[in-house]
Amino acid sequence: MKESLTFPSQAETLVQAIVLAAGKSTRFAMGSSKLAFPLCGREMVLYPVSLLESLSLPTIIVTGYQKDIVTQLIQAAHPQSVVFVEQVEQRGTGHAVMCTQTEWHAEHLLIINGDMPLITSELIQQLINEHCKTQATVSFVTAACLEYPHGYGRVINNGQKIQIIEARDFTGTRQEGQCINAGVYLINREFLQDALTHLNLHENSQEWYITDLIDITSKAGKKVHTIETDFDTIRGINTISELATAEKIIRERIITHWMKKGVYFEQPETTIIEHDVIIGPATRIGAGVHITKGSRIGARCTIGNHSTIDASTLADQVTILPHCVIAQSEIHDHATIGPFAHIRNTHSIHERATIGNFVEISNSTVGAYTKAKHLSYIGNAIIGERVNIGAGTITCNYDGVRKHVTTIKDNVKVGSNNCLIAPVVLEQNSMTAAGSVITQNVPRDALAIARAHQVNKENYTKRFESTPSFVAAAVHEK
Amino acid sequence: MKESLTFPSQAETLVQAIVLAAGKSTRFAMGSSKLAFPLCGREMVLYPVSLLESLSLPTIIVTGYQKDIVTQLIQAAHPQSVVFVEQVEQRGTGHAVMCTQTEWHAEHLLIINGDMPLITSELIQQLINEHCKTQATVSFVTAACLEYPHGYGRVINNGQKIQIIEARDFTGTRQEGQCINAGVYLINREFLQDALTHLNLHENSQEWYITDLIDITSKAGKKVHTIETDFDTIRGINTISELATAEKIIRERIITHWMKKGVYFEQPETTIIEHDVIIGPATRIGAGVHITKGSRIGARCTIGNHSTIDASTLADQVTILPHCVIAQSEIHDHATIGPFAHIRNTHSIHERATIGNFVEISNSTVGAYTKAKHLSYIGNAIIGERVNIGAGTITCNYDGVRKHVTTIKDNVKVGSNNCLIAPVVLEQNSMTAAGSVITQNVPRDALAIARAHQVNKENYTKRFESTPSFVAAAVHEK
Amino acid sequence: MKESLTFPSQAETLVQAIVLAAGKSTRFAMGSSKLAFPLCGREMVLYPVSLLESLSLPTIIVTGYQKDIVTQLIQAAHPQSVVFVEQVEQRGTGHAVMCTQTEWHAEHLLIINGDMPLITSELIQQLINEHCKTQATVSFVTAACLEYPHGYGRVINNGQKIQIIEARDFTGTRQEGQCINAGVYLINREFLQDALTHLNLHENSQEWYITDLIDITSKAGKKVHTIETDFDTIRGINTISELATAEKIIRERIITHWMKKGVYFEQPETTIIEHDVIIGPATRIGAGVHITKGSRIGARCTIGNHSTIDASTLADQVTILPHCVIAQSEIHDHATIGPFAHIRNTHSIHERATIGNFVEISNSTVGAYTKAKHLSYIGNAIIGERVNIGAGTITCNYDGVRKHVTTIKDNVKVGSNNCLIAPVVLEQNSMTAAGSVITQNVPRDALAIARAHQVNKENYTKRFESTPSFVAAAVHEK
Secondary structure (H helix, E strand, C coil): CCCCCCCCHHHHHHEEEEEEECCCCCCCCCCCHHHHHHHHEECCCCCHHHHHHCCCCCEEEECCCCCCCCCCHHHHHHCCCCCECCCCCCHHHHHHHHHCCHHCCCEEEEEEEEECCCCCCCHHHHHHHHHHCCCCCCEEEEEEEECCCCCCCCCCCCCCEEEECCCCHCCCCCCCCCEEEEEEEEEEEHHHHHHHHHCCCCCCCCCCCCCHHHHHHHHHHCCCECCCCCCHHHHCCHHHHHHHHHHHHHHHHHHHHHCCCEECCCCCCHCEECCCCCCCCCCEEECCCCCCCCCCCCCEEECCCCEEEEEEEEEECCCCCCEEEEEEEEEECCCECCCCEEEEECCCCCCEEEEEEEEEEECCECCCCCEECCEEEECCECCCCCCEEEECCCEEECCCCCCCCECCCCCECCCCCCCCECCEEEEEEECCCCEEEEEECCCCEEEEECCCEEECCCCCCHHHHHHHCCCHHHHCCC | CCCCCCCCCHHHEEEEEEECCCCCCCCCCCCHHHHHCCECCCECCCCHHHHHCCCCCEEEEECCCCHHHHHHHHHHHHHCCCCECCCCCCCCHHHHCCCHHCCCCCEEEEECCCCCCCCEEEEEHHHHHHHHCCCCCCEEEECCCCCCCCCCCCCECCCCEEEEEEEEHHCCCCCCCCCCEEEEEEEEEEHHHHHHHHCECCCCEEEECCCHHHHHHHCEEEEEEEEEEHHHHHHCCCCHHHHHHHHHHHHHHHHHHHHHHEEEECHHHHHHCCCCEEECCCEEEEECCEEEEEECCCCEECCCCEEEEECEEEECCEEECCCCEECCCCECCCCEEEEHHHHHHHCCCCCCCEEEEEEEEECCCEEECCEEECCCECEEECCCCCCCCCCEEEEECCCCCCEEEEEEEECCCEECCCCEEEEEEEEEEEEEECCEEEEECCCCCCCCECCCCCCEEEEEEEEHHHHCCHHHHHHCCC | CCCCCCCCCHHHHEEEEEEECCCCCEEEEEEECHCCEECEEECCCCHHHHHHHHHCCCCCEEECCEHHHHHHHHHCCCCCCCEEEECCCHHHHHHHCCCCHHCCCCCEEEEEEEECCCCCCCHHHHHHHHHHHCCCCCEEEEECCCCCCCCCCEECCCCCCCCEEEEHHCCCCCCCCCCEEEEEEEEHHHHHHHHHHHCECCCCEEEEECCCCHHHHHHHCCCCCEEEEHHHHHHCCHHHHHHHHHHHHHHHHHHHHHHHHHCCEHHHHHHHEEECCCCCCCCEECCCCCCEEECCCCCCEEEEEEEEEEECCEECEECCCCCEEEEEEECCCCCCCCCCCEECCCCCCCCEEEEEECCCEEEEEEEECCEEECCCCCEEEEEEECCEECCCEEEEEECCCCCCEEEECCCCEECCCEECCEEEEECCCCCHHHHHHEEEEEECCCCCCCCCCCEECCCCCHHEEEEEEEEHHHHCCC
């Protein structure tokens, strides 16, 4: 989802961003850093970083807790647009901002938390525009919160003075406390430089807080500007439950985006489309479908209910029937897959190929118009065009030590329930008889047979009926 | 879902309906006519048409954009109850009504859009009843819309005069604009005939609008009556997103209907039951189940989570375990299917049959008490009663050119991993040995064997251990 | 979910509970007793009984309709904490309470309906605490209901007198009727004993109602105390639709509970976790997953989307890939299962074993580091460590009469598409060739082969091309 913005060209010298990504995830019960936890396929801390990059704002990341993990994540995704500053001791948001001072160069500093993945570029742009237009010293974002705003500072504006009261110090009524501080600030650099020297150390926590800056600004007679947004835009994430809420909102945004592009969703609420996926117009996505890790889906495709497409590419007019798992694979135009097919690590299922139920394709190539419709395992195989793979066929690609290739050339007919013992080549236009174990290459136009003759033992089961214990013998008969 | 109505018997001469189905789907990004798009298994335009038919109202359909598709859809579903009028040029709703004049015969004309699938027969009945009772010249439906009512005309009633202001011309506050025009009118025919001659052509769009009729009526001193309903009843559909909202509401209505009839839904929100499906009482439907295309489900059935039943019939007390796909098939009393079974185009799975996991049944008949429990492909087979199909059995029904029939008579035991090469007959009470390829008919009471003798090569793997490269040889050993 | 309560130690002599579980489920269209219907794996009537047991309150159950089913359910789950009283004729709630008098011994009687599974122990504790503190004669629970409160008595408190007006007798406005009677009462025993003798028989229904007690208390000048709670806490269940609503609320409570314990849910809304399930921290649960019947899931496990875990135990760091069904089984540390695997009645899949797609394991043991990755049926097998089961392997465990055991010792390599005809033993370190039918034991270190030699018939398909009818012959070739 590309952002389209109308931003002043001098953005880089005007505003510089500070992302606070140093805090411990104390309330995040998974036992890891929440900032490295993915939402819809993108790790939490990458949300603000991507957004700031899309706005061309130079960005300083303050790291601390699990510094290496957070740093590596950001560097892998955004190698050039950020600088990192370490906050060695965790001594509050004010202290985190102090740590960044050597990196400041722009006129204003945008301060944003690393755990607010719902913030939009529209909001940041509005904040910058209004901050400049109103010539405020400090601007910050507020939101009306109708649920009980656990843990959020309350914004009290008596007309003359704006104040932020920490959640634990707030004693007003529920209604008085509905306007909350989002924790997103835009501050004049020169003022900030001076104001940080006046921040008080809070005795109990031994920390410095950014929120105190608002009071300092007001007392200095400087202009404080606020802009209000929806609470859903500024939700912070401290718990798994809050993460689930945010992930749901992101999912709805992604699906709404694709609906506008002409994609139909049978049941949007049960569908998961990750961030970096692309879907072509007039494609229909069934209930419970998951499309993840940068998959590319073409136009006029159909993806049946409860199928998963992971890190894969589908060309146009591909049909995926229900209950398929497609991973790290590429499917060409007009192919039909499923139901209950599992395709993985497969470069290409070529155009108009048909892969049916209970079929696994792994590390293989399947030619155009080729069919493998029932109960087969195709691994490390190179299969040509217009081949028919009989039901129950197995490529015996693994000798217990190494994997070997099965090569099936154009127009071959593999009989049902064959074992193809790799390495082996079935030449063009050849056939194999049902139930064969193919150990040698099959020449062009040849029929290969490797199965025993049938013997009918008459009146066999009659004996069995009178002597039940006879059954065991029967199954061992040769 | 049958409608039960208390409607005046002279409905046909009293009211005649006009369905506006000519407009382009300009905002519907799928690139096709929204009117032909199915919601819960019924194409959008069929909703008002079915509803009017259930009320015995003669109906005129105004077609235009994608006329042939829309016409064919309606004719296929409602061959006798409608007449079609083409609006060759798209010149507004007023113009669409003008096109229908030659077909008028009833006392009042009901005008309704083709893209409003949520309208209920209760609403139409109420509209007609109140229109007659109040002796209004024009009656129309309004709704209070708490969300922002994009694109809907606003209804302004100052006590003396009722007016509809087009969305783009509305300048009032959000609250003043909450009462919207649903676009459903009932108008006295004689008045309409005259009023249409007074409609003004709108300069910008070069179109005539029905909404102007309200002003004309008021100015003529005639009575305008409005009835208010829920916004959810009159939602129009212009975008894919609006379609998703409507489809969700329809799904909830359908499921609520079946709950009242005694059907339990494990997770109604993830379940999809299409319009023309029937479900018996005390049946339990699992989460994520889809029942589509006129399927008939009996009483006291259980359908496990994430199973799909498409165009199929289940008798009573059938158990479908999770993750099954049943299509175009018929399952008799007390049969058990799944999990992970795929049954298609199969006339009958008879009573108390058991079909197990990773089994595909296609174009076959399965007798009573017969079992096929594991990893089998049964295609074009006629299977008798009390047959046991061993795991991994495959009917080799396709010779590369034609399909052939496998016949398995009563009480046969097919060994595991058999290939049954059709055409072939296994006579009553016969058996086949595991691992056999059955190419010839098996007589009654006979045991058929077609497999090789086992040879054990002693101390084989020891050699292999000292010479790893030996493995490849081993798998080719004969 | 254990309750943690700060309850007075003399609870047992202070309060005694009466659960009304005698009524007919007339509006419950399933045709059975709603009280025996499970919500999230626990039958409805067990909710209040469990809650009262967790509060150490002695409990009297009034049974009537489907008395045996209800009694057996409760006795199976709570064998020691309850006594049963039968209400032979259904003559109202007042009459039900009368039936219990011989069992009274505590100071106060708590009366609660059997169809209110959402009540929390916090609410009951608050009711008892406030009842004692205010020295009320009667206390009861009310709730504000913003939806239209079908069937609930309305509580009217004019400051001087509190009254309950039956739903059918209520004539006030919607707003006046928003405070409803939950049907949960705590009443002084001595007063109750006396008051029951003053209850009037209602002429129309020939029943006595508890609700009349409030009026009697007020008239007697005794103190009536009410406590208000959320409507969601006291929803009663009469219809399938109300059951669905309650089940959704219970599901959300259970999932919120596990989120707090460090469990991540990809899509909480589509996930079903039953009541008595346990899940370890840092485990990730995919969309559409069902975990039922007392399953135990370890820490740091991953359960892929749309998998079902039923009555099973997973140790730590187990990976279940999407679309699996695991039932009555036990999976050890670091094992990997799926996708599309079906494991049932299997004591143990040992650590780091791998079970792959379209594989069924039934009544078996699978050793550590063993792999069965493709299209296999393993039934009644005892499999050692580091075994490799080739694709398409089938244990032929059923001779049509009995099941037999397949034993595969450590380090065995079973070739692809083998039939292992039980009873049979593959000794340590042995191998079998692909496509073999193993009927005899395989000695240690031996290679067993049981398959036919391959013959290539040259230029076979060329003939076939010129004579299409030749195909049928080809597939029967030997």
